[in-house]
Amino acid sequence: MTRIDATFARLAAEGRKAFVAYVMAGDPDAGTTLALMRGMPAAGVDVIELGHPFTDPMADGPTIQLAGQRALAGGQTMDRTLGLVRAFRERDATTPVVLMGYYNPIHARGVGRFLAEAKEAGIDGLIVVDLPPEEDDELCLPARAAGLAFIRLATPTTDNRRLPRVLQNTSGFVYYVSITGITGAAAARSAEVAPEVARIKAATALPVVVGFGITSPDSAEAIARVADGAVVGSAIVGRIGEGRAVADVLDFVQGLAAGAHRA
Secondary structure, three states: OOHHHHHHHHHHHHOOOEEEEEEEOOOOOHHHHHHHHHHOHHHOOOEEEEEOOOOOOOOOOHHHHHHHHHHHHOOOOHHHHHHHHHHHHOOOOOOOEEEEEOHHHHHHHOHHHHHHHHHHHOOOEEEEOOOOHHHOOOOHHHHHHOOOEEOOEEOOOOOOOOHHHHHOOOOOOEEEEOOOOOOOOOOOOHHHHHHHHHHHHOOOOOOEEEEOOOOOHHHHHHHHHOOOEEEEOHHHHHHHHOOOOHHHHHHHHHHHHHHHHHO
16 A cells, blocks of 8 residues: 555545645755655645646646746756655655656656656655656556556546546546646636536546645635545745745645645
């Protein structure tokens, strides 16, 4: 059982929903990212989603695009991102870490090398948004063979004909994108999300967590009530971009986590 599986099993046994928090590796520097990662579990974060910066982040809105630009300007590389996970694992052997990014940096490194290093560093799963199911042989299946979950995104445009293909090799959990568009572009609405989550859950035994458009404890609670968990990224990253202190950002994260856990 992976850390991701164990976490969702524990939460289900406790009757609680998951809270997933996103942070961009190296924004504004590695020290800040590591401090945030280390503080997140105590703030109530169940799964850490660690973004790796890329020059053409097509799924990301302006807030996360700017975070990626800051990280790249600061010299963030894949070596440094993997190093952050290794440093995190020195103190935390249980909290799942999911690496979110794009295929180009992985392809440039070499799939075999990347997967071996990611597993060794302590990464538990991957979200690679620009690899569709038709390309599963490229990374998804090798990742699963290496013991890493490959987490797929479903969206409002994933109809019943497409859904089985999306779910076929997905593992860890399903990430449902609550809106059509990029991150941070609109507010998630639980009344619209609920039937979509139910449709996905009817087709898979995996947990379904919902992200995009969640900005407050109340919205985290509302979404978590109709799903297995909530993901917040842009609202957290925006505060980092404003130069807020680590403690201030973690206080905000704690409020979001409490909202999701109330569900």
